[in-house]
Amino acid sequence: MTAPNPGPAIAVRNLHVRRGERQVLHDISLTVPRGSITGLLGPSGCGKTTLMRSIVGTQLIEKGEVLVLDEPAGSAGLRHRLGYVTQAPSIYDDLTVADNVAYFGALYGSSAADVHGAIDAVGLGGHTGNRGNQLSGGQRTRVSLACALVANPEVLVLDEPTVGLDPVLRADLWEQFHALAAQGRTLLVSSHVMDEAEHCDNLLLMREGKLLGQLSPDELRSRTGESSLENAFLALIRMGEKL
Known part of the structure; x- marks a missing residue:
């Protein structure tokens, strides 16, 4: 069956x-x-x-x-x-990258291998010992992503x-x-x-x-006749205002 x-x-x-x-x-x-x-x-x-x-x-x-x-x-x-990454990075400044991800991993019952895998997945394998306050804005975002990935979620909301x-x-x-x-x-x-x-x-x-709409980028272009997605979005707004 x-x-x-x-x-x-x-x-x-x-x-x-x-x-x-x-x-x-x-x-x-x-x-x-x-x-x-x-x-x-x-x-x-x-x-x-x-x-x-x-x-x-x-x-x-x-x-x-x-x-x-x-x-x-x-x-x-x-x-x-389900993993959720908020607008502001959700990490602890006084913990290292590894400790931040391990902390969230412990909440999910994740293994040490899961922690290392999540850190590697976001390209921070060389920064595991850096504290949160030593990271750039982009790196902090990646740590937040790793904290969500450590549970191996099927759905990620970013x-x-x-x-x-x-x-x-x-x-x-x-x-x-x-x-x-x-x-x-x-x-x-x-x-x-x-x-x-x-x-x-x-x-x-x-x-x-x-x-306003649920469609693919190509469908948006086709519906509005615009090649630029920004112009297509504006055209979709104008079309809605005329209805």
């Missing part, structure tokens, strides 16, 4: 989030396919972080449904299967991981993201820089708490 095909890695249906009197997310529905890189793009303040927090289960929602690997977001069963990095470091990180996707992991990566859309298999485009 053939096993049923698994559903999407992430499924969001009719999600509404309110903070006080302000509606932050307006009836968001989307899917993220497994084993892919999906870019969540839109200007700062459009609701990307709130959506990601809803997916990892740390955001109170007004109504709607969020499933990750077919389980409700925030379920105990997802703790080892909130603007390349913000503030120089072009070379950004390119290096995207190479690592593609290597992780090639291993079968699912990545949801947010950014407010439209040229990063080129690195993604699929795009989720947001503005003012609403989802």
